Amino acid sequence: MNRCAAGDQVRVLALGKQGHVRIPHYIRQQTGQIVGYCGTYLNPEDLALGNTAGTAVDLYRVAFKQTQLWPYEDHPRQDRLIIEIYDHWLAPTEDAHHAP
Amino acid sequence: MPHDHPHEEHEALVIEDEAGNTEAQIIADALQDLLIRKGLLTAKEVTSAIARLESPGIHLGAKVVAKAWTDPAYKKRLLDDGRAAVQELDIPVTEARIIVVENTETRHNLITCTLCSCYPRSILGQPPSWYISKAYRARSVREPRRVLSEFGLDLPRDVQLDVHDSNADMRYLVLPEPPADLHALRVADLEALVSRDHLIGVARSVL
Structure with missing residues (x-):
């Protein structure tokens, strides 16, 4: 059972992992909102090392406010950035203040 | 863009050598030659794989x-x-x-x-x-x-x-x-x- 649902507020962790990591730096430590559940996928951090026997992990699409990601750029308030984040990179947050 | 950062290893892949080949291409060509010589692959198979990659559009x-x-x-x-x-x-x-x-x-x-x-x-x-x-x-x-x-x-x-x-x-x-x-x-x-x-x-x- 996946732990997040559409509408949940989440924060992207900065796990500091080395190697083939699919969570770009610009999105780490940012707070966003789940917009969709994508299913489970093998962890690319394992696959890159040839480990195809790992546990499949939940993947979500998460939306972030562009004004929050790039405070020095001129983005209209409603513009969003939507990106896929694996479950182990997410932490739930109550901080609805920064919700998109 | 100011160019004051050190060149990282992966950047070598986008720099062409004098013959116009990228480093990755030279390695791929050498590997292909070897596989063909050992009879593990034919040039025809390579061509049809490329055609398959290029057919969607x-x-x-x-x-x-x-x-x-x-x-x-x-x-x-x-x-x-x-x-x-x-x-x-x-x-x-x-x-x-x-x-x-x-x-x-x-x-x-x-x-x-x-x-x-x-x-x-x-x-x-x-x-x-x-x-x-x-x-x-x-x-x-x-x-x-x-x-x-x-x-x-x-x-x-x-x-x-x-x-x-x-x-x-x-x-x-x-x-x-x-x-x-x-x-x-x-x-x-x-x-x-x-x-x-x-x-x-x-x-x-x-x-």
């Missing part, structure tokens, strides 16, 4: 879009499950999932892959060179409206822009808005109106 994407414009039930299936709906048209999809994002009067979608060059290749073929450039990958998330204006699209500020970073397992296609004279056009004419740029989102209106 915008004509397949255009077929999907024209079908969605003219068949509301299909459009709903396409937005619900892009992969299954594309496969309905006998297009073999190799990506795990296809997410179709719909442009409307008040929303525009732009696709990018900031980490590499993820792209719905089994539907659209190989991505254009600008799509895999570091400039597009960085700027499409940071200043997407400026990038769009360089493509000739000045998106009104009251139209919401959603940028989709295909960083992981999903692959994306933009469903553009249909032309105003949709019902006056034949399906073949509709397909001819759809460009690759519409499906990535660097173009908006289909006229």
